[in-house]
Amino acid sequence: MRQFGTILKFELKYYFKNKAFVGITVFLIVAIAAVMFFPRIAAAVQTDSTSTGTQEKTVMLVAAKDDATAASVQAAFAAAFADYDVQTAASDTQALKSAVTSGDAECAFYIESPMQYTYYVDNLSMYDAKTATADSVLQNLYRLQAMQTGGLSADTAQQILTAEITHTTESLGKDQTQNFFYTYIMIFALYMLIMMYGQMVATNVATEKSSRAMELLITSAKPTSMMFGKVIASCMAGLFQLAAVFGCAFVCYNANKAYWGGDSVAQSLFAIPGDLLAYMLIFFVLGFFIYAFLYGAIGSTASKLEDINTSVMPLTLLFVAAFVVVITAMFGDSVDSTLMKVCSFVPFTSPIAMFTRIAMSTVPVYEIWISIAILVASVIGIGVLSAKIYRVGVLLYGTPPKISAIIKAVKNSK
Secondary structure: OHHHHHHHHHHHHHHHHOHHHHHHHHHHHHHHHHHHHHHHHHHHHHHHHHHHOOOOOEEEEEEEOOHHHHHHHHHHHHHHOOOEEEEEOOOOHHHHHHHHHHOOOOEEEEEEEOOEEEEEEOOOOOOOOHHHHHHHHHHHHHHHHHHHHOOOOHHHHHHHHOOOOOOOOOOOOOOHHHHHHHHHHHHHHHHHHHHHHHHHHHHHHHHHHHOOHHHHHHHHOOHHHHHHHHHHHHHHHHHHHHHHHHHHHHHHHHHOHHHHOOOHHHHHHOOOOHHHHHHHHHHHHHHHHHHHHHHHHHHHHOOOHHHHHHHHHHHHHHHHHHHHHHHHHHHOOOOOOHHHHHHOOOOOOHHHHHHHHHHHOOOOHHHHHHHHHHHHHHHHHHHHHHHHHHHHHOOOOOOOOOHHHHHHHHHHOO
16 A cells, blocks of 8 residues: 555656646646636627727618518618618619629628529628528518408517417426536546546556666566556546636636626536536546556557557547447437447446436436446456556567467466
8 A cells, every 4th residue: 555655646746747737737727717708808898899989880781673662671681680781772783793792791682572582792601691581581571461461450460470489398307408518528528538648657657668667666566556556646637637627617607607698508517416527527537547547558568659659549449439429429319329328338438428328318326326336347357457467568578569478478477
């Protein structure tokens, strides 16, 4: 236990003195603080711009082939496009095109008939949704005119067209929309930490091995203490980094909450239930341990630092595949599919698959505890096995050993 404590302290000091670790942490904290303060800064800039002068609206031209309907169309478009200065233009298509291409107007609508129009724009953005709004406006105008022609008064026709339907939704299980964002962030955070810290564990082991310092260390400390000390230290460093970044985000969000205007995405991110947060930490830590142990074991078999990327590639692809399966299920509204249920009990995929099901579906409690039990047993088993591989791997030099050679060496070391 004393050896474990010494190794843990040494590894933690390495992380907190590492310039890359400190630099990335500081950068993430500053970046997340800037994002959380952005609405306040934007509001201050907007206030300054409006106080110095009235900001002119972008011009939108509307022309109708039938001059009798031009006024009603212009009024309807002005109400629908409140951010634009909607102006009536002559029914000359060439003049409309010239006004748009010269920059005098951002866009123009030429109404050929109550149910047909041409939309002129210089550069059509992939996010341009003005035609959808115009379709709705003209459709309502056509219906209003048809109702008036049929004998209804203008007020009665307007009441019919603007009638609103109210509804109430009562979710008897989980609200996937509300839980989607922090589920995605947890999975993405676990993905990034495993990729980064797993690689760091493997690199550290390979560096110690290449310096021949491991030959001395392995004879003075138990491999289990060394392996568990390295992995737990990396996990603690990762959790510290996460806590610092998300803690900063939480504090900055509450300091600027009034400027976010009740944004549903931001509210859902910082309103995670306590039980879900507990499950998040459990699956996060256990999943991290499994991959970190394997990265450490693989790193001990690499003879040179240049071999690390090649050696860990199969493990990296395994986790990438698990990540893709879960993300596909989330976006495909199939978190309770057979594949996801199977992945919920496989140690390499259950940290993200089971948590996703817990957050976005209703999972029986016994399934959750079975998944956790399998994960705990797998962490212990993989940890002990990784320590044995670590003991024999750090003493193997030359070409990267084959799996059969590693298994044989582990058996002979008993």
